[in-house]
Amino acid sequence: MQITDIRETAIPLNSNLRNAVFDFSQMTTSIVAVITDVIRDGKPVVGYAFNSTGRYACGAQMRSRFIPRIIDADPDSLIDEARDNFNPEAILAAMMQGEKPGGHSDRSVGIGTIEVAVWDAIAKIEEKPAYQAIADRYNPGGAKPDMFVYVGGGWYAPGKGIPELLDEMRGYLDMGYTQLKMKVGGAPISEDIERLEAVLNLVGNDGWNLAVDANCGLTPDEARAYAGALAPYKLRWYEEPTDPLDYALMTELAETYEPPLATGENLFSQQDMRNLITFGGMRPNHDVLQIDPPQSYGVVAVARTIEMLHGTGWAVGSSVMPHGGNQMSLHIAAGLGMLLCESYPNTFGMFSGFADDAEIIDGYLKLDPDRPGIGFESQADLYEVMSELSSN
Amino acid sequence: MQITDIRETAIPLNSNLRNAVFDFSQMTTSIVAVITDVIRDGKPVVGYAFNSTGRYACGAQMRSRFIPRIIDADPDSLIDEARDNFNPEAILAAMMQGEKPGGHSDRSVGIGTIEVAVWDAIAKIEEKPAYQAIADRYNPGGAKPDMFVYVGGGWYAPGKGIPELLDEMRGYLDMGYTQLKMKVGGAPISEDIERLEAVLNLVGNDGWNLAVDANCGLTPDEARAYAGALAPYKLRWYEEPTDPLDYALMTELAETYEPPLATGENLFSQQDMRNLITFGGMRPNHDVLQIDPPQSYGVVAVARTIEMLHGTGWAVGSSVMPHGGNQMSLHIAAGLGMLLCESYPNTFGMFSGFADDAEIIDGYLKLDPDRPGIGFESQADLYEVMSELSSN
Numbered sequence: 049m050q051i052t053d054i055r056e057t058a059i060p061l062n063s064n065l066r067n068a069v070f071d072f073s074q075m076t077t078s079i080v081a082v083i084t085d086v087i088r089d090g091k092p093v094v095g096y097a098f099n100s101t102g103r104y105a106c107g108a109q110m111r112s113r114f115i116p117r118i119i120d121a122d123p124d125s126l127i128d129e130a131r132d133n134f135n136p137e138a139i140l141a142a143m144m145q146g147e148k149p150g151g152h153s154d155r156s157v158g159i160g161t162i163e164v165a166v167w168d169a170i171a172k173i174e175e176k177p178a179y180q181a182i183a184d185r186y187n188p189g190g191a192k193p194d195m196f197v198y199v200g201g202g203w204y205a206p207g208k209g210i211p212e213l214l215d216e217m218r219g220y221l222d223m224g225y226t227q228l229k230m231k232v233g234g235a236p237i238s239e240d241i242e243r244l245e246a247v248l249n250l251v252g253n254d255g256w257n258l259a260v261d262a263n264c265g266l267t268p269d270e271a272r273a274y275a276g277a278l279a280p281y282k283l284r285w286y287e288e289p290t291d292p293l294d295y296a297l298m299t300e301l302a303e304t305y306e307p308p309l310a311t312g313e314n315l316f317s318q319q320d321m322r323n324l325i326t327f328g329g330m331r332p333n334h335d336v337l338q339i340d341p342p343q344s345y346g347v348v349a350v351a352r353t354i355e356m357l358h359g360t361g362w363a364v365g366s367s368v369m370p371h372g373g374n375q376m377s378l379h380i381a382a383g384l385g386m387l388l389c390e391s392y393p394n395t396f397g398m399f400s401g402f403a404d405d406a407e408i409i410d411g412y413l414k415l416d417p418d419r420p421g422i423g424f425e426s427q428a429d430l431y432e433v434m435s436e437l438s439s440n
Numbered sequence: 441m442q443i444t445d446i447r448e449t450a451i452p453l454n455s456n457l458r459n460a461v462f463d464f465s466q467m468t469t470s471i472v473a474v475i476t477d478v479i480r481d482g483k484p485v486v487g488y489a490f491n492s493t494g495r496y497a498c499g500a501q502m503r504s505r506f507i508p509r510i511i512d513a514d515p516d517s518l519i520d521e522a523r524d525n526f527n528p529e530a531i532l533a534a535m536m537q538g539e540k541p542g543g544h545s546d547r548s549v550g551i552g553t554i555e556v557a558v559w560d561a562i563a564k565i566e567e568k569p570a571y572q573a574i575a576d577r578y579n580p581g582g583a584k585p586d587m588f589v590y591v592g593g594g595w596y597a598p599g600k601g602i603p604e605l606l607d608e609m610r611g612y613l614d615m616g617y618t619q620l621k622m623k624v625g626g627a628p629i630s631e632d633i634e635r636l637e638a639v640l641n642l643v644g645n646d647g648w649n650l651a652v653d654a655n656c657g658l659t660p661d662e663a664r665a666y667a668g669a670l671a672p673y674k675l676r677w678y679e680e681p682t683d684p685l686d687y688a689l690m691t692e693l694a695e696t697y698e699p700p701l702a703t704g705e706n707l708f709s710q711q712d713m714r715n716l717i718t719f720g721g722m723r724p725n726h727d728v729l730q731i732d733p734p735q736s737y738g739v740v741a742v743a744r745t746i747e748m749l750h751g752t753g754w755a756v757g758s759s760v761m762p763h764g765g766n767q768m769s770l771h772i773a774a775g776l777g778m779l780l781c782e783s784y785p786n787t788f789g790m791f792s793g794f795a796d797d798a799e800i801i802d803g804y805l806k807l808d809p810d811r812p813g814i815g816f817e818s819q820a821d822l823y824e825v826m827s828e829l830s831s832n
Binding site for chain 2 (some may be wrong): 049052074075076102105106108109112146148149150151152153154157263264265280291292293294295296314315316317319320322323326327422
């Protein structure tokens with residue numbers, strides 16, 4: 049049993065969306081195919097993944113460093129004999145050979161994307177969904193396949209006013225979502241508050257069902273001003289007020305802003321996450337920790353981060369969510385028993401959303417227990433590109 | 441006045457050295473040539489740099505993101521009109537377009553290497569050494585062209601015992617160096633202490649002239665054990681005991697290990713450095729902060745980090761040094777008035793050391809005030825490769 053080839057290619061996101069910090073017009077993402085010699089349904093099992101959104105394609109690092117380290121390893125060293133399957137911990141360790149400590153984001157995205165594709169293969173070999181393969185190994189509490197999902201939306205776009213914003217948000221409610229998130233920080237604060245009130249008026253907020261996201265785009269003074277302006281609205285969370293590494297300011301905000309804060313998607317290692325909870329003033333089981341698994345070394349590393357949280361007062365089911373609304377984050381959230389999952393319907397083209405036939409009912413999405421792997425096969429446009437990568 | 445082309449290529453380091461964490465056999469580095477249309481001595485001015493040591497070549501990021509952002513910018517927007525030269529702050533800002541906050545190392549090495557090459561060009565345009573061009577802009581106290589340099593050596597290598605270690609260290613003393621550093625953590629602690637005592641016996645330690653470097657290779661318990669074992673020797677510093685982001689452990693060590701600690705070369709941003717001094721327990725003007733400029737966004741970013749240190753009790757001249765023993769770190773240390781500079785004679789092939797005719801006298805190296813730029817032209821082997829990159 050061995051990995052026979054790993055292929056990658058870069059795809060432009062082709063998005064004209066904008067948040068508080070930048071537009072996505074030049075953004076690219078890497079897709080990966082991990083090809084094995086294990087046969088299921090008469091064909092070699094192939095695992096797929098892509099590197100989520102917001103970090104650029106990283107194929108060069110994969111080709112020059114991570115892929116050869118796997119292909120050149122003794123195949124037997126990458127096997128979990130007890131499970132007769134690939135060993136994701138050994139594969140992660142192989143990719144980390146020759147890497148200096150610290151400086152995570154140079155490699156965490158490339159390694160994480162390959163690692164998540166390995167999990168797609170592992171689950172397909174076991175003929176079970178990825179969430180189940182993950183839960184079997186890392187979640188004694190069992191998977192959470194009935195997953196609450198919310199929409200990360202409320203984007204800025206050229207010419208977009210409040211009526212168009214409400215059209216966007218109404219569309220999500222019509223799809224069955226009950227919790228929404230909107231961008232702030234890309235307009236003057238008074239205009240953002242008008243946008244916020246308009247959306248609150250649409251969704252109602254009895255269930256704390258609106259969150260806001262500043263995407264690290266505020267200066268410290270602006271972050272404080274937004275905290276003051278947002279506090280009365282009892283939002284589900286106030287996300288990434290400022291620089292993701294500004295733990296001192298997060299501590300200050302947590303002391304004055306009573307409703308939940310959220311951050312973490314722009315930290316990429318267990319070490320950084322530990323610093324956030326140790327020095328960032330974050331309140332266990334009140335604030336929300338956000339992790340992007342394919343950008344943070346993958347499933348094994350995220351499972352270890354959750355293990356690190358044990359004993360610190362943080363519970364994965366009430367505090368941790370994945371960044372990135374896609375099939376990968378959905379399965380990983382369900383497998384590890386996270387609080388909820390993000391969704392980006394229609395936002396990033398073929399990289400958006402979940403299975404083409406996924407239904408959201410009262411904010412919940414039921415993962416199909418009969419589809420093996422991560423289930424990219426149920427996303428027709430994306431699977432066409434992925435399967436092309438692994439054919440010939 | 442404009443930058444007409446930026447070229448890069450990856451070069452293998454071809455080193456068989458080893459520290460506590462990994463060997464350098466697969467390590468590569470990027471070299472960069474920034475070609476301008478400014479004429480000096482009848483030829484276009486070209487700035488050169490390489491990405492220091494320990495982080496892999498990053499040409500793909502340069503080609504797909506940072507180089508086009510400079511070449512596609514309005515050339516006038518990159519000019520410092522008052523100085524009739526390129527504006528390194530504007531060039532840095534151009535390279536940062538479209539980059540998400542956090543996740544520094546994915547880009548800080550590529551951006552920093554290009555930025556340092558821009559400084560080589562800036563100084564050549566002003567027909568002065570790089571240290572002077574840097575001091576003119578960022579160091580009101582004036583440059584420090586008579587620079588104390590120490591050798592980062594004492595490497596592990598296959599078959600290398602104490603006699604060979606002493607030969608290595610004796611060689612440095614014969615070159616004129618008075619302060620040395622040796623690796624620890626790549627052997628059992630008792631063996632490392634034997635190595636240390638042998639070297640101390642050679643160099644004497646009245647002037648605290650031996651430092652040790654664990655390259656983040658110790659577990660927390662090992663880091664504590666080494667602290668206990670090393671403390672009686674009054675070493676110049678105990679460098680990178682453990683993970684560079686483990687601020688909690690650094691705080692603990694600083695409370696129990698009295699002599700100076702050193703760390704920072706595996707942090708790549710001002711935000712991380714601020715966290716280190718805020719949460720890492722580091723003692724101002726006692727411990728040592730280490731920054732690798734070409735790996736940390738370059739000269740402008742390091743100057744801003746030093747500005748951030750003002751008011752925190754840290755003084756650049758008593759606490760800050762560059763990682764990387766090369767012409768770039770030498771000029772940047774001299775320009776910004778840092779404590780001292782590292783040297784790697786003969787260690788990384790053509791990327792080692794300083795000008796071919798540099799003389800070390802009682803530990804000091806006098807930079808030549810008549811050589812414009814960073815002075816790679818005075819390193820024959822390296823300049824041959826660099827100038828080939830810019831010729832066509």
